[in-house]
Structure formats: C-alpha cells, structure tokens
Amino acid sequence: MQDKKTSSPAELPTLPKAPTGIEGLDEITEGGLPKGRPTLICGSAGCGKTLMGIEFLVRGALEFGEPGVLMAFEETAEELTANVTSLGFDLPALQEQKLLRVDHVHVDRSEIEETGEYDLEGLFIRLGYAIDSIGAKRVVLDTIESLFGGFPNEAVLRSEIRRLFRWLKDRGVTTVITAERGDGTLTRQGLEEYVSDCVILLDNRVIDQITTRRLRVVKYRGSTHGTNEYPYLISEEGISVLPVTSLKLEHEVSDQIVSSGVPALDEMFGRKGFYQGSSILLTGTAGTAKTTLAAAFANQIASQNKRCLYFAFEESPQQLVRNMRSVGVDLAPWIEQGLLHIEASRPTLNGLERHLVVIHKLVKELKPDAVVIDPISNLINVGNVNEVRSMLTRLIDFLKVNNITALFTALISGRTNQLDATEEGVSSLVDTWISVRDLEGVGERNRGLSILKSRGMSHSNQVREFVVTDHGIQLLDVVIGPTGIVTGASRLTQQLQEQAQELALRQELERKDRELERRRRVLEATIANLRTEFESVEEELRQINSEELTRHQTFTEGRTAAVSEMSGRGAPGHNTKSNNQ
Amino acid sequence: METNPDTTTEGMDKEYWELRLYVAGQTPKSVAAIANLKKYCEQHLLGRYKLEVIDLLQHPQLAEGDQILAIPTLVRKVPVPIRKIIGDLSNEERVLVGLDIRPIESKLTR
Numbered sequence: 001m002q003d004k005k006t007s008s009p010a011e012l013p014t015l016p017k018a019p020t021g022i023e024g025l026d027e028i029t030e031g032g033l034p035k036g037r038p039t040l041i042c043g044s045a046g047c048g049k050t051l052m053g054i055e056f057l058v059r060g061a062l063e064f065g066e067p068g069v070l071m072a073f074e075e076t077a078e079e080l081t082a083n084v085t086s087l088g089f090d091l092p093a094l095q096e097q098k099l100l101r102v103d104h105v106h107v108d109r110s111e112i113e114e115t116g117e118y119d120l121e122g123l124f125i126r127l128g129y130a131i132d133s134i135g136a137k138r139v140v141l142d143t144i145e146s147l148f149g150g151f152p153n154e155a156v157l158r159s160e161i162r163r164l165f166r167w168l169k170d171r172g173v174t175t176v177i178t179a180e181r182g183d184g185t186l187t188r189q190g191l192e193e194y195v196s197d198c199v200i201l202l203d204n205r206v207i208d209q210i211t212t213r214r215l216r217v218v219k220y221r222g223s224t225h226g227t228n229e230y231p232y233l234i235s236e237e238g239i240s241v242l243p244v245t246s247l248k249l250e251h252e253v254s255d256q257i258v259s260s261g262v263p264a265l266d267e268m269f270g271r272k273g274f275y276q277g278s279s280i281l282l283t284g285t286a287g288t289a290k291t292t293l294a295a296a297f298a299n300q301i302a303s304q305n306k307r308c309l310y311f312a313f314e315e316s317p318q319q320l321v322r323n324m325r326s327v328g329v330d331l332a333p334w335i336e337q338g339l340l341h342i343e344a345s346r347p348t349l350n351g352l353e354r355h356l357v358v359i360h361k362l363v364k365e366l367k368p369d370a371v372v373i374d375p376i377s378n379l380i381n382v383g384n385v386n387e388v389r390s391m392l393t394r395l396i397d398f399l400k401v402n403n404i405t406a407l408f409t410a411l412i413s414g415r416t417n418q419l420d421a422t423e424e425g426v427s428s429l430v431d432t433w434i435s436v437r438d439l440e441g442v443g444e445r446n447r448g449l450s451i452l453k454s455r456g457m458s459h460s461n462q463v464r465e466f467v468v469t470d471h472g473i474q475l476l477d478v479v480i481g482p483t484g485i486v487t488g489a490s491r492l493t494q495q496l497q498e499q500a501q502e503l504a505l506r507q508e509l510e511r512k513d514r515e516l517e518r519r520r521r522v523l524e525a526t527i528a529n530l531r532t533e534f535e536s537v538e539e540e541l542r543q544i545n546s547e548e549l550t551r552h553q554t555f556t557e558g559r560t561a562a563v564s565e566m567s568g569r570g571a572p573g574h575n576t577k578s579n580n581q
Numbered sequence: 582m583e584t585n586p587d588t589t590t591e592g593m594d595k596e597y598w599e600l601r602l603y604v605a606g607q608t609p610k611s612v613a614a615i616a617n618l619k620k621y622c623e624q625h626l627l628g629r630y631k632l633e634v635i636d637l638l639q640h641p642q643l644a645e646g647d648q649i650l651a652i653p654t655l656v657r658k659v660p661v662p663i664r665k666i667i668g669d670l671s672n673e674e675r676v677l678v679g680l681d682i683r684p685i686e687s688k689l690t691r
Contacts, residue, residue: 106648113679116613116668121605121652122637122644129641151651151667 015222018066018138018174021059022052024241028217028226033198038165038175040195042186043202047213048234049178050075051084052202053140055238056176058089060138061099066174068138069130070102073146077102087238098134103127107150114152120160124167131173139168139175145189165194186218197221203229210351212387215241231353235361242356242394251401253277258370258405261300262293264466264475265434268451270458274432276369277403278455279396281427283410284436288447289468290409291315293436294374295324295331296473297407302334306369309362310342313378317342328471341366347378352391355379359395363402371399375409376426392426431455439465439487446487449475465491598622598630598680599659603644605637605652610669614653617670625682657681 017031026032033039033056041049057068072080080102081091094100103126131139144161151157168175177195182188192199199218204211214229232241254276259266266272274280280297284290291314301308312320320342321331334340343362350358363371373395379388392408399406408430427433433452438445449466451459465487466475479491479498486494602618604611615634622630637644637652647656651667657680666679 103645105650107650111663111665112651113664113666113675114668115666115675115679116671117610118651118653118668119610120650121608122603122649122654123651125605125637125641125652126644126649129644147650 017223018060019064020056021063022055022239022241023237024230024232025215025239028215028230028241029198029220030223030225033174033176034220034222035174036169036172037197038168038177038195039198039200040177040179040187040192041200041202042179042181042192044181044204047202047204048232048239049202050080050142051087051234052239053142053176053178054080054084054089054091055087057100057138057140058084058091058094059238061094066137067099067134068101068140069127069134069136069173070100070140070142071105071127071130072102072142073105073107074143076104087236089238101130101134101136103130105146107146109150109152112150117156119156120147120164123160124164127164127168128171131171137173139173140178141175142178143180144177145179145187145191148189161191162194202232212351212353233353233357235354235357240357240360242353251277251397252403254403259300260293261296261298262466262473262475264464265293265449265473268460268462268464268475269454274405275456276405277400278431279400279406279408279429280432280434281408281410281430282434282436283412283427285412285438288436288438289466289473290411290436291320291374292324292327292329292468292473293434294372294407294409295320295329298340298370298372299324299329299331299334301370301405302331302337302339305339307338307366308334308340308370308372309366309368310340310372310374311359312342312344312374313347314375316344320344326470327468327473341368352379352387356391356395360398363399363404368404370405370407372407373409375411377409377411389426393429396426396429427452436466439463441486441488441490444488448487596629596660598626598657599633600630600680601633601635601647601656601658603635603637603647603649603652603654603656608652611653613669613671614655617673617676618655621670621673621676621682625677655680 016035017029017033018035019026019032020029041052043049054070057070060066060068070080075083077091084091091100091102095102105123105126127139130136144164147157147161148154165175165177177191179187179189179191181201182190186192186199186201196219198220201216201218203214203216205214206212213232213234215232216229217225217227230241232239256276257271257273258276259273260269282290282293294310298308298310310320315323317335321335324331331340331342335342341362343358345358347355359371359373376388376392379391396406408426410426432454434449435452436447436449439448440446447466447468448463450461450463453459462478464475464478466473476491479486479494481490481494600618600622602614604614618632622632635643637649643649647654647665649656653667653669655666655670655676657664657666660681664679664681666676670676
C-alpha cells in the first residue's frame, strides 16, 4: 500500500486514508479507511465489531498519533476496558494520556418519557465535546443502533442520524460505526443507507464444526479494494486479517543453495540442492520415509548453525526425536541449542486460519531460515480442499517473501499414483517437487525417489532407490535390468550377475591379450628370418654387382689401349678427348 | 374521591422536586420547553421545586453526567428514581405523568 503512494505521486490525488494498523486490513483496503469519512462495520453477534472498532482507535492512537473517541452505546467503559485487556490494550492508560476518550451512552427506554418535539443535539454536543477535549481524529460509535431502542420516534431518529454523519464528515473525523447485521440487509436498521463511503462486512460461519470468521469490503467509494472474502482471526494481539492475494509475486529471490541433508539427493539437482527461500514439496504414500527426509533436511539446516522451525502434525517432539535417532539423525542437540524448534499439535486443535496465524507468529518470533511442515495433508481434516489450498498459498507466499526455505510433506493416497495432483493441489505452487513411492516388486517393497520438478535448475530424471539405514538415508546407484530399473533383491541379483559378466569379460580380454602377444612373437620371429634371408640375398647381389663392375672396367681399359695404338699420330684432339673420357 | 386529593397534597407537601432542564442555545424547542416547564411548576409545585436550566452549549461537559442525548431533556433528580422527559414539554398531561405529579390537581386548578 505504501508502494502505491510513492509510485504514483504525480498522478491525481488519491483518496486520503486513515490506516487502521490492523494486520492485513490495510492491505485489503489499500491503505486504510477513508479519512474523515464514516465507515460502517456490520456483522452478526460475536464477529468482533466492537473489537475492530477499539483496535482502530488504539492503533490509531499508538501508531499513528491520532487520538480517538469511543462512544459506547452498549457497554460501559469498565466493561470495555476489561474486555480488551486480554488483548493488551490498556484503555485507562490511553485515557490518561489523552489519546482516548470513552463515553458510555446509556439509553433506557423505561426512563424516558417523550412529550413534543426534540432532537439529538445532546449527542452532538457530547461527541463534539469529547472530540475537542483530546483533539480526536477518530471516532467509533458502538453501536448506534441502540438508539432505536431508546427513542420511539423513528422519523426523528433517522433524520438525526443522517445529520450526525453529515456533521462528523464536516468535522473531518474518521468514523467507524458498528451495527448488528439484519435479516437480509446489512444492518438491522438500514444504517447502510446513511453510511455510503465504506462498508465492511464481518461474518462468522461454522462449517463442519469449525468456525471461521471472514471479512469482506462490501463497498469503498472512491478507492479500489480487495473484493474477496478474507478470513480473519481474533488472536492475542487483536484482529488479523489474512489476505490471500495481497502479494504481487514480487519477492526477492536468492541464488544461494541449501543442501537437502542427503548428499546423494543433492547430486540429483543441477545445482546440488534447493534454492534458499524456495518451497519444496515431498509427496509419497504411507511409510515412504517422508518424515525421515524432512528431518534430515532440518538436521542439515541446524548443523549449519541456522534456525529451523518444524511443525509436526503427527508426532510429538519426543517421538520424532527418538524415531529420528534410530536412523542416525540426532535432533536433540539442535533443540537444546535453540536451532531447531519443533511445534507439535493436532491439526484439529485449531482452525486452519489459526494454524496459519500460529505459523506466522512463530516465524516472526524465531526468524527461522527454514520451515518444515509435516505433513500438510493432515490439514485437510480441518478444512475443505479450497480452504486448505488458499491457506497454503498464503503460507507459501508468506515464507517466500521472508526468504525462508519451506519443506512440506504430503501424504498421497493409495496406489493410484496420481502424480499430477496432491490432494491439496499445491504442487503448482511449489518450486521443487520430490516424490517418494513404493516400488513393489516380486515379494518385496522398496522405496524409490524421483524429482518431478525443480524450478530454475536441471535435475536428474532417474528414479533412485533409497534405503533408510542406521546412518541416515542412502540413495543407491541406479541398476537397470532388462525390464527397466530393478530394486531390492532383484537389484542385488542383477548386481551379482553384472559382476559375473564383468569377470567373464575381463578374463576374455586377458585371453585376447595373451593371444596377441603370442601372435606378435611369431611375427617377430618371422620378420627376423626374413631379414636374415634378405641379408644373404643382398650380399650375393652385392658380390655379383662388384664382379660385374670389375669386368666392365677391364673391358674398357683394354679397348682404350687398342684405340690409342691404332691412331697415335692422327688426331691429337681426339686423343685428348678420348683420354678425358 | 374528595378525600384523596387532600391526602396526596399532604403527601406531596413533604416532597421536594429538583428538576434540571437541559437545553442547547435558544432554539424554539428549548425556549418552548423552558416556558412550558415554568408554567407547570408554578401551577403544581409552587414553592416545592428547584429548577435548574443548563445550556449545554455553554457547559458541554455536563451532558455526560445525566446521559443526555436528546434536547430538550427534563431530568427529575429528586424525588428518586430519576426520570427523564424529552421534547418541548408541550403535552402537559404526559409531563405530569412523567414527573409523577398527580394530574388530578391540574384538573382542579383548571
């Protein structure tokens, strides 16, 4: 909401808003209630109308420096004070600091006799005096409809209420009017026709024995607002509204990698682990070591001196620690060092929204680097699929925004092996999805692990068999048999067979090497023979050659002598020439 | 019937009436209410009442004490219980009933 203000300074002036300080409500209303105008909060009994009004005042006084007047028509100041003390609102202290003024208006029909004309100027004067005495910027009228019980002349009352709202507007105070919800109308007395700037509807619903409170902004004149129904809670810290879609998918992302706690599993990812701040879903049928994998992850986080928050919806912390110790994952020291916090509760203990708030609260308190929820599928007991999905969406968004790595486990049902959908349909929300499943072969059952998706990095496409040993989880090498991947005993058989084959192959190779050596030796002998033969032939030829040469020389000399004898005086030129030759 | 007024008058003799009328400025309603009330008091409670007119425009802080919402409001402080009458007090009978002053006396005076 604040981004909005800063991002559009040059645009037309937007409606000024008075922030409520109520968690989530300001996001839905994009900044708060219309400043200087009346807002109607209506709802049936037990919705927290009064509380919302008081919180608006208290937060306004404490956080935004806007003093407020509470005009209570139903409860006395003492009762109100007592009611909100449990939420940490100290009304008397605020009154002393002149930040709040509570005026209890008591209307009793039996005390009042009506004769002739009158108006409600007294109310105006009281309110005006209260506003002026502390310089109030906010006013809450809770519940002005009580006047209808006190004054018989409805016509006068209606015109006076209309005048009151006009007057409040003119005074520029941000007003909240609470009203009981009527049958088929927003309010019993049709107050909505007087308050037309902003109407917020609170609803209290029981579905399957679980109460959920919902809030909806029915109208907001002059401003856009979230139009959905948003669950809200009344917790120890007041009202918190949980908007689903307030997030704009703009969160920062991290390039850092977090190890899964199982080295061989890390190897299956292109970047050797998960991205910090990503969400990981671990699905599998019963008994496929989901919790063990989750605990290994938690162990890894804690061993790096980072904090991890573990929500166990199935096991108590002691049981979890004991069970994990049996597979070589000792969580106890981390718990002692405060690096690991296990929050165990039955899913049915709280409503879904309550769970979400508990998670929010713990996350804010402990500021963990990683959160494990084991398993999310148990939450389905609490709400219906849509609710669970919307809750998980919000949870995942919340954790992502805070750059917290989240690991969820989910139980998928039976043999159907529906890999495309978990029951909660959150698979599209998560970044990394690891599936563990039974690989049932002849007479035995083995566990297989595969990565279905991993956003932003490459991953192995193999189904890896893994075993849970005393020293944690170990992924085994892939063994591919004639009919695909083999596991368990057949994997062992396959491995033995392969070993035998390998041995045979090696022996064959050695035999071939020896054969080659023999052949080489034979050939070398032959080559030596040939060379000897060649040498003798060569010598013979050389002999013949030199004899031939000698013979030729002798012949030439003899002819020369004969020629010089025959023409010794005839031609000296010739002589010289032939001598030269 | 003849004896009753005497006893009531005697009973009322012992009673003292403390009335407070809240108005806001000199609006027609306020002016009418003051005039009406003074008339009734003079007629029925002569010498036995104390009337205080409070203008809330001048003393807004007093409105809270008597839980004043409507203007004009007449508050009977004494005798207890406290009773309130709102409006310009134009209906005499209702005012007298409201203040618990026996109307029979008014019939006699008329």
